Amino acid sequence: MLGTYGFFGWIFIGAVAGILAKWIMPGRDPGGCIVTILLGIAGALLAGFIGNAVGWYSQGQAGSFIAATLGAIVILFIYRLVMRRRRG
Numbered sequence: 001m002l003g004t005y006g007f008f009g010w011i012f013i014g015a016v017a018g019i020l021a022k023w024i025m026p027g028r029d030p031g032g033c034i035v036t037i038l039l040g041i042a043g044a045l046l047a048g049f050i051g052n053a054v055g056w057y058s059q060g061q062a063g064s065f066i067a068a069t070l071g072a073i074v075i076l077f078i079y080r081l082v083m084r085r086r087r088g
Helices: 007-024 033-054 062-087
Strands: none
Touching: 007 033, 007 062, 033 062
8 A cells, every 4th residue: 555655645645634634623633733644644544454455446546535534534533532531
């Protein structure tokens, strides 16, 4: 999966997916730009792994970017739950 885009490609896709996830799910989150990129990369990797394993799409298709964004939303949601419990 990493080979199709390369390391910097996944950072870019992760950053865009993380920004879109934050735009879709606005709110106050601890962390800044780096956390957004890391959440996006984690979401992209998670969605890419699951999507390829299930056969929904193959690497490089438009569906992989949509799945990366959805994965980033899921990771952002989990991150918010964990951080809320940690503060509370």
